[in-house]
Amino acid sequence: MANPAPGGRWSGLSRVSWFLAGLAMTSLAQWTIVTVLARAGSPGLVGQYALGLAVGAPVVLVCGLGLQPVLVTDVAGRFTFHEYLRLRLAGMAVALLAIGVVAYAMxxxxxxxxxxxxxAKALDAVGEIYFGILQRRRAMRTVGLSMALNAALSVVVTTGLLLATGSVAVAALGSVAGSALGSVGYPRWVVRPDLRGAAGAGGWAALRRQRRLVVTALPVGFAYSLTSFTGNVPMYVVQHELGAQALGVFAALSYATMGANLLYAAMYQVLLHRMAELAGAGRLRALRGLVVRLVLxxxxxxxxxxxxxxxxxEVVLGLLYGRDYSRHWPVLVVLALGIGASGALYFVNAALLALHRFQHHLTATLPTLGLVAAASLLLVPRHGLIGAASAAVLALVVEAVTKTLLLRHALARAVGGPGTPPPGDGEPRDRPAAGPAPPERSNVPKVTI
Structure with a gap:
């Protein structure tokens, strides 16, 4: 598959547009499913679907080891595509086993x-590896089409099965079908001709390389899973304290703020490789300036x-979901306050990954998890859904601020000076081998709302 030549600003906008279109289709499909559940069923059905996502997503993320961003930022080609794919397949086998145990217990x-x-989430995770290699080749059109195919199949089949049977479990088969064909089948068919005969080493050498890849990616995988778990903690507490009906309302309101994250996610995926190139070339001042502009x-x-x-x-919620949801408009206002912190977190995460500071994700996520758990247990019983929304926003703000400070430290250390320890394996330097260091500019500002 040909690698499109960079075409400057318009080429970058085109790649963002394709990825944004794919994300928009994906989120529209998910939102449509939630809306159909709310309109044709009840908040309880929405709660069942949201609980399925809340349970499965963290397990898939921790077993997925965060391989996609590691693959996208692997500009030096330390590992082959097949090594990433084999490890992701093994991780998804473990994830499905764990999810099966949880489902049996429920x-x-x-x-x-x-x-x-x-x-469905496990199939999407396998597809991410194909997306990673396509992102490195800047083939965002293929990624966008793949996501759109997944979304279209999922919403059509899921909605049809739901209306025909009234069962959320049967309807969930639509998500499985969409993920199998859209996330895995189509991108695999596109990249397959270019990957024949490139399986890499075998035997003990292959095992050693897989172990190195696990060690490299493990902090990102744990951080991603903890981030997902942290974001779902308010939902777990709502389910326990207020019941499935309240969980359904809260999940529907959360989806109403999804549009902003669509834009952020599209920009993140396109900018990740660009930031990795800036870091690899030692252009840290340019990287820092880009992050500052994006965060602001x-x-x-x-x-x-x-x-x-x-x-x-209130009006928007009434039009989307009905009167049972519109009276909770203050919850939507609180959730909307987290949009800025969410965007800042996307862009700071991309910069940390570009610098190969994988361990920083785990460092920032652990204290955030403890804080949001305590806030949820304290606020939800007292303030209901307003308390759950406040805890969710608090998690975003704390993690964004923490990671911004870690990024500031990482950039200062990478710039270095006399007596500064040299960057480790895969960490970029701020200047070429010869010549003076460029003058320092102001660091990334602390992120607040």
């Missing part, structure tokens, strides 16, 4: 939904989102 009430949603833009966008939610939230 019984017939929510177990089948959890299992099938887990299967995200904060302004977040303030605008909160204002829109305050002025039109």
């Amino acid at each position: 019984g017939s009430g929510g177990g089948p939904v959890v299992l099938l949603v887990g299967v 833009g995200a904060l302004l966008f977040g303030l605008a989102g909160a204002l829109v939610a305050r002025l039109a939230g």
